[in-house]
Amino acid sequence: MKKLIAGAILLGASSMAFAQPGCGVGAMIWKGQSGIAPHVLAATTNGTFGNQTFGMTTGTLGCQTNQSVQSMAMYMDSNIDKVARDMSRGSGENLDTLAVLLGVDEADRDAFRKVLQDNFATIFPSSDTTSGEAVDAIVALLEQNESLSKYVAA
């Protein structure tokens, strides 16, 4: 199932084409000049995106071996403002989407939301935080959490 979701997300990046699953996908997507942005721009009709509060990934994420973390990273990259908003509120559909992408069980969702809200300032230390840095911080936080570490295990 997770594999399918990852595939579904990647589908957006290249219109009708499918990327191959696995580490190579992440590498391929991140390799672009400024991450996913050119793909996203090419896929919309008006081609202009507004100012993002937070930066897009700088490509520092590298090759994450966990498929679901990669999916989350891609989602964060195009929805960073909304994810940050939901995180600060401790609820919202974008936070639920992160939970789905990481495969967090229903029973652990409350803990997941609480960890992200309580540690907002750790995940986004400044307004210059990129989505890649935020993903790294989320992974580090979840790894330290007894019930949530299993979702980011490599």
Next chain:
Amino acid sequence: MGNMLRIGPVLIWLAVSLPTQADTSPDTSELHLDPAWLTLIHYQPDTFGDGYTSQADDPAFFLSENGKQSPKAELEATLTAIRKPGKGDDHARCQFPARTTWLQQELNLSLPEISCPGYQEWSETLNTETVTLVFAASYLNSPSSMFGHTFLRLDPPQDDNETNLLLANTISYAADAAAHDSELLFAYKGIFGGYPGITTVQPYYEKIRLYSDIEHRDLWEYKLNLTQEEVDLMIAHAWEIRDRNFDYYFFDENCAYRLLALIDIARPGTDLLGEVSTHAIPSDTVRWVVDKNLVSEVHYRPSAATSVAYSLSTLPDEQQTLAAAIANGYVDADADEVSTLSAKQRAHVLDATYDYVRYKSEADGWPREIAAPLSHDLLRERSQINNVSPPEGPPEPVVRDDQGHDTFRLSLGAGQQAHREFTQLTLRPAYHDVLDPPAGYRTGAQLQFLRLDARLYTDNNELQLEQLTGVEIRSLSPRNAFFSPLSWQGGVGGRRTDTGNDRVLTPYLEGGAGGSWSLGHQTQAFAIATADLEIDDDLRRGYDAAPGADIGLLHQNNRFSLLAGAKTKAWIVSSQHRQDQLYAKANWHIGREFSLFAEFTREDHYDRYQSLWQAGLHAYF
């Protein structure tokens, strides 16, 4: 994980391979005229003659050289191709799974098993259980978006907590316009053809980002009641046309049209395309889909702009002022004025302010140096308030866009102009003016196309073309402490103009810009600076131009609409006379099918006073 077991249409057509007389050729003499076949290959009857032509503009879509014009040749070529030995993605059965499924069912064909890895992976990844038609409504200050836009969302099975509709895929059909084409070329090619139309698949969250966040358009989600088998056939056909070119035309063969074709294919006999005459306005196509009982559920997703306007409006007055002060940098997010509020109030002020800053960044291009640190402060403060859920979102409008009045209007009236009596017939193919019943349309928005006003003067039985409106756009959107949109208008066409001793038909171009302010719930006052240009050899210098002003009131409710005000135009080139008007126009709405209308204008032009009055009935189809 039940969805892993479902591998889409592949199994369906393998399953229907009944072991019957495999090698005898079935009777196919009339099959090529079956409506389902004609729909599958996108054939339409020729305007002249009794043949058919396919709307597909891509040779690779046809298996026969004569396929574009010959349903029969294409059927025979398809039957031959799918029975050929071979395997893999290049086999006709893998390239045309929907045709294959249909032919197998019609003819009880027995075909050997074949694997199509490409198609199988595609349909597995799309993992579709139900299909939702999504309608992007128009946005208030963007009349060009008024026709709306539609696309299909492919919803995965909703049987476990791992499904999420933001991640669902969507199918849309759009003009592949080159970015460097000018707007004029864009319009020309759009109307007369020249852009290839392409099908794209994107995750729903990308669509939400585009329509809801960037274009400020509410989304209406109409879940279709297609069965799994019908959904699979639609997906199979989407595969057949995925990289195939269908030339794009704004008015008829547009985004909405191609989706109707997909629904027709999924459920043969639906014939939504039969509803299309000269144009397929997306909001009308949604009506047809609703009327054909294809919809099981409707869900409303307000745009970011709708949500922020609503959440600001629900704050008490002093907190609205506080939100504006924070957003404009006069008060910090952690200032005393904020921290003394109760946790719930503080959370709601911070939420609304963040959404507002985000909206301003998108809509008005607030610079990142200001918006980003402010947003970060707001979110950091908000993250320290636990267990306060965000405020309720905007309520779903009582009347949906597809439930508003129909867009074709026929009007019959009688009146008097400068003591000459006339009867008037008006045809307006599309779409809405500010006096029409407002339910389901944006307040203060107007878009009219190809409107024709003809008058028969009863004193001498003279039939006159009074006005031909090519296009007329008007957008009156009120300003307040948070939002300061420009109200504007524009129009082009031909109209009767007074030369002092005659009323001659002259081409005109008009435009204007100004502001509008809300006076209570359904009433606004506006002030617009206008400019008019008329070109005709009956004018003394061949043309005339007039700067002017239009100041008035607009009231719109479901029973009654009123537009009243004063206009002045100073014709400065040829006539050098001022034209002053007082006008009042009112409509009484009788349901959404009819309106009674009345208008009165008193005019001072060429140093004489004249009156126009008219009353009659509008009917909407």
